[in-house]
Amino acid sequence: MHLARFPRRFIAHLPTPLERLDRLSKELGGPEIWIKRDDCTGLSTGGNKTRKLEFLMAEAELEGADMVITQGATQSNHARQTAAFAAKLGIPCHILLEDRTGSDNANYNTNGNVLLDHLHGATTEILPGGTDMAAEMEAVAEKMRADGKTVYIIPGGGSNPTGALGYVNCAFELLGQVNNSNLKIDHIVHATGSAGTQAGLITGLKAINANISLLGIGVRAPKALQEENVYKLALATAEKLGCPGIVQREDVVANTDYVGEGYGIPTQSGIEAIRMFAELEGILLDPVYSAKGAAGLIDLIRKGVFSKDERIVFIHTGGSVALFGYDSVFDFSHLRGAS
Numbered sequence: 001m002h003l004a005r006f007p008r009r010f011i012a013h014l015p016t017p018l019e020r021l022d023r024l025s026k027e028l029g030g031p032e033i034w035i036k037r038d039d040c041t042g043l044s045t046g047g048n049k050t051r052k053l054e055f056l057m058a059e060a061e062l063e064g065a066d067m068v069i070t071q072g073a074t075q076s077n078h079a080r081q082t083a084a085f086a087a088k089l090g091i092p093c094h095i096l097l098e099d100r101t102g103s104d105n106a107n108y109n110t111n112g113n114v115l116l117d118h119l120h121g122a123t124t125e126i127l128p129g130g131t132d133m134a135a136e137m138e139a140v141a142e143k144m145r146a147d148g149k150t151v152y153i154i155p156g157g158g159s160n161p162t163g164a165l166g167y168v169n170c171a172f173e174l175l176g177q178v179n180n181s182n183l184k185i186d187h188i189v190h191a192t193g194s195a196g197t198q199a200g201l202i203t204g205l206k207a208i209n210a211n212i213s214l215l216g217i218g219v220r221a222p223k224a225l226q227e228e229n230v231y232k233l234a235l236a237t238a239e240k241l242g243c244p245g246i247v248q249r250e251d252v253v254a255n256t257d258y259v260g261e262g263y264g265i266p267t268q269s270g271i272e273a274i275r276m277f278a279e280l281e282g283i284l285l286d287p288v289y290s291a292k293g294a295a296g297l298i299d300l301i302r303k304g305v306f307s308k309d310e311r312i313v314f315i316h317t318g319g320s321v322a323l324f325g326y327d328s329v330f331d332f333s334h335l336r337g338a339s
């Protein structure tokens with residue numbers, strides 16, 4: 001499998017570091033936990049979408065796009081990284097933001113990722129929760145095409161076979177790191193949403209016959225739907241790579257027990273995970289994705305699902321900028337004025 005056959009615009013800071021989390025591992029008393037720092041991909045504070053956008057934006061450039069459109073939730077990390085990538089390439093960017101949470105919090109609606117979308121010069125429009133965002137993007141693109149623009153549409157989360165190539169590459173990169181340091185790993189855990197990250201990872205892992213279990217912790221859809229979305233995208237990604245049939249349905253495993261009330265609504269276990277990573281390891285998670293992924297990791301360790309002699313890699317998919325849109329969920333009264 002040869003990824004250099006696909007157009008790619010190199011921007012991400014790769015390889016991302018692979019680090020051992022000594023204090024968190026000790027606190028939980030379970031397996032040895034490592035973290036793959038995809039929050040450190042470099043572009044506009046980083047995150048997992050940058051890997052996907054390397055392949056997507058290369059395609060946009062090849063097609064001569066003079067407008068890039070994408071969509072996401074109000075605090076979308078994907079939107080922010082797309083806005084930054086487009087700025088770097090000098091392509092105007094328009095973002096449709098779906099108000100999935102209905103929050104009237106000022107920071108949620110204007111700070112964090114939204115602030116950075118605008119700093120990178122992207123135009124935004126807000127649509128009500130439940131809107132068919134893919135159809136809306138098509139409608140907006142049609143209007144722009146009628147005005148003579150060459151529009152490149154990036155699906156939510158950058159999750160199509162082109163974007164998933166970024167995570168096929170991440171699987172290769174991670175295996176290179178652990179093989180070169182003789183680090184035997186047993187499980188990979190990460191947050192899964194629009195499915196491109198997990199679909200790319202499983203396709204890459206199967207392609208090199210890594211035989212390492214992959215677990216996606218869901219942030220939105222119920223288990224059956226999440227797994228189906230990942231599986232379908234993995235099939236299409238394998239097809240694109242010229243190795244159809246390498247991914248089986250049972251390779252795709254999602255645990256959706258940590259979604260809580262819904263997408264973008266913080267959970268107690270997620271807030272605990274944010275505080276543990278921040279206080280024990282100096283690492284920032286985000287309430288929408290990586291905190292729910294970490295909450296799953298922590299809970300499954302506490303339940304003994306992963307044993308003491310195993311080694312786990314948690315892929316940190318980024319998102320900490322959203323903390324500035326969610327500051328109201330934290331209570332620091334015990335820290336203020338204390339000594």
Ligand SMILES: *Cc1c(COP(=O)(O)O)cnc(C)c1O
Binds near residue numbers: 197
């Ligand atoms: C988008 C995102 C995810 C989920 O990745 P998908 O490819 O959409 O499944 C996880 N974490 C963060 C921080 C994200 O922004």
